[in-house]
Amino acid sequence: MTPTPPAPAGTSPSSAGFSFRRLTALCVKETRQIVRDPSSLLIAIVLPVVLLFIFGFGISLDTNRLAVGVVMEDRGVEAVRLAAAAAGSPYIEPVFADTLAEISEKLTRGELRGIIVIPQDFTAKVQAGGGEASLQVLTDGSEPNTANFVASYARGLYESWLAARADAYGVPFSEAISIEPRYWFNPATISRNYLIPGSISVVMTIIGALLTSLVVAREWERGTMEALLATPMRRAELLLSKSLPYYVLAMLAMAICVLIAVFIMNVPFRGSIAILLLSTSLFLGSALGLGLLLSTTTRNQFNAAQGALNAAFLPSALLSGLIFEIASMPAAVQAVTYLVPARYFVKIMQTLFQAGDVWAILLPNMLFLLVSSIFWLGLTTWRTRRRLDG
Known part of the structure; x- marks a missing residue:
């Protein structure tokens, strides 16, 4: 019978491989540390609520109730009806004046987004017929999107006036081309x-990166990392114990965000809860891995937190396609967006909320998130190995 070789000095048979008992003990230690240190709970519970309310109520792409000047050089019946249509529009907040000189300065100062000028002979030309009546629309071209909205609203105002005029005279109103728009997925x-x-x-990018950016650096600053290195703890056990409790916290933050979005902000959710949980888990692999990488690299809580904010917030806000259309970016910048995990998670979340389980969109983005998670967690493991074994 071949004798079993003795274990090296300072080790035990159970320390030779991965131990779920040690992992459980480390997770319990980390959980108790979370309870004793309220900063993690503030990051996971309070911060997402504050940020979501800021995004939800502080940012809007809607351009209703634009301040538009209406210059009434003509006081005839047709001009008055057109002005009444402007006053009743849900998209325009009219500011009336008799001459262009009275309000042109307001357009220069940015108090108005545009000016509609009703010329002196407007009523006369309308009543004479022949299609010679005209309006002048001035817009602030320093904001091209808003200028386009003003022009569109002015055209809609003109069409509303035409319909009201036809009704007043008891004649049918017809257009050369009839357009009936339908907005899918977001009808309103x-x-x-x-x-x-x-x-x-x-x-979730910010929360995930912040939660784990402090954990390893905190151990180094408090001098407890040396004690952990003296134990039989394995590298995988350390990383899992620093990830699993914060994964639970991050999922709690996600649940809070979804509940606020659906029940307070009235955003419809049309997808599957199971797909939401799975895609969030894949995304958190990248976010938590990024935070752990910064924490193991810097060994300083302040530097790790600053790095997490910069590395998480800026790319996710600017390069994810949330605010700026990726297709409109230069080719070099578009290539960089493929490295940003938030690009794929933004698409998944918008699809789940607005369209539902559209697998043609969900599956490719989930696969990209899986690859991203493997990359960030693998990079963290490689860097941590050098810190532990070196």
Whole structure:
């Protein structure tokens, strides 16, 4: 019978491989540390609520109730009806004046987004017929999108006036081309329904990276890492014990964000809860891995937190497609966006909330998230090995 070789000095038979008992003990230690240190609970519970309310109520792409000047050089019946249509529009907040000189300065100062000029002979030309009546629309071109909205609203105002005039004279109103728009997935065209799901992705990027960016650096600063290194703890046990409790906290933060979005901000959710949990788990692999990487590299809580904020917030807000369309970016910048995990999670969240389980969109983005998680966690493992074994 071949004798079993003795274990090296300072080790036990159970320390030779991965131990679930040690992992459980380390997770319990980390959980108790979370309870004793309220900063993690503040990051996981309070911070997502604050950020989501800021994104939800502080940012809007809707441009209703634009301040637009209406210059009434003509006081005839047709001009008055057109002015009444402007006053009744849900998209325009009219500021009336008799001459262009009275309000042109307001457009220069940015108090008005545009000016509609009703010329002196407007009523006369309308009543004479022949299609010679005209309006002048001035817009603030320093903000091109808003200028386009003003022009569109002015055209809609003109069409509303035409319909009201036809009704007043008892004649049928007809257009050369009849357009009946339908908006799929977001019928009310409320920007909040588009922004909130994407904002949750940005919030979860920040929360996930911040939660784990402090854990290893805290051990180094408090001098407890040396004690951990003296134990039979394995590298995988350390990383899992620093990830699993914060994964639970991050999932709690995600649940809070979704509940606020659905029940307080009235954003519809049309997807599957199971797909939401799975995609969030894949995304947290990247976010938590990024935080752990910064924590093991810097060994300083302040530097790790600053690095996490910069590395998590800026790319997720600017390069995820939430605010700026990726297709409109330069080719070099578009290539960089493929390295940003939030790009894929934003698409998943917007699809789940607005369209439901559209697998043609969900599956490719989930696969990219899986690859991203493997990359960040693998990079963290490689860096941690050098810190533990070196």
